[in-house]
Amino acid sequence: MAEVFVRRLSRWQAEQQREAVADVYVEAYRRVPGEESRDRRERDRQEFLETFAEDVQRPGFDMVVASGGNKPAAYAYGFVLDRAGEWWRALSGEVPWDWDIEELTVSGQVFALAGLVVLPAHRRDGVATRLVEQLLIRTDAALVAARVDPANEAAVGALRSWGWTRLGAVAPPDAASDAPPVVSSDAPRVVSSDASSAAASDGTAATVPFTAVPVVGSGTVTDIWSRALTS
Numbered sequence: 001m002a003e004v005f006v007r008r009l010s011r012w013q014a015e016q017q018r019e020a021v022a023d024v025y026v027e028a029y030r031r032v033p034g035e036e037s038r039d040r041r042e043r044d045r046q047e048f049l050e051t052f053a054e055d056v057q058r059p060g061f062d063m064v065v066a067s068g069g070n071k072p073a074a075y076a077y078g079f080v081l082d083r084a085g086e087w088w089r090a091l092s093g094e095v096p097w098d099w100d101i102e103e104l105t106v107s108g109q110v111f112a113l114a115g116l117v118v119l120p121a122h123r124r125d126g127v128a129t130r131l132v133e134q135l136l137i138r139t140d141a142a143l144v145a146a147r148v149d150p151a152n153e154a155a156v157g158a159l160r161s162w163g164w165t166r167l168g169a170v171a172p173p174d175a176a177s178d179a180p181p182v183v184s185s186d187a188p189r190v191v192s193s194d195a196s197s198a199a200a201s202d203g204t205a206a207t208v209p210f211t212a213v214p215v216v217g218s219g220t221v222t223d224i225w226s227r228a229l230t231s
Helices: 011-016 018-028 035-056 101-106 127-136 153-161
Strands: 005-009 062-068 071-080 110-118 143-148 165-170 222-228
Touching: 005 011, 005 127, 011 018, 011 035, 018 035, 018 071, 018 110, 035 110, 062 127, 071 127, 101 110, 110 127, 143 153, 153 222
Parallel strands: 110 143
Antiparallel strands: 005 062, 062 071, 071 110, 143 222, 165 222
């Protein structure tokens, strides 16, 4: 397998690389040939580009990419959660720390892992682990969090192996309120795990939706997983 090189992108570089990043995203969702599939991929691409353009402008945005040759083969990015604390609304379950997660959010101490994608040819080779480590090494946040479909065994297994803990479950945005979801439910973020299976049991890419309704599993509840970044 060809070696990949991990590097960090500035906000400006991330904006300049958006088309190449979208290529990685779409390739990870490669579906069976056909006109309908091509139309779906194009919709996915446009939705991703729109979401990515918004995410790049969020406070605390940071991104790393792994390149094989002259093209990106994987990426991970995230940002500091909005201080309004809406992300934790309807969270059920007991937080396993003596921390007030809402207070941490208000103080800008929670970093969200919003996107993690590894192309099939580079999975199960430690690439995802390297990306997440490099993404988090520079943040001053006390906590990192991500939303995960509980039916996605590959993603859950990877997060558990990385020392993450399940905080609880939340209803998807359109079920928790009448407000529209931030991201279309047709545009999830992909996680390709090295520590667990690199794909779901049916052969599709493993997914970790962030602010969207999960598309793997029931799609009615999404779990929040997190890991402390400070001792």
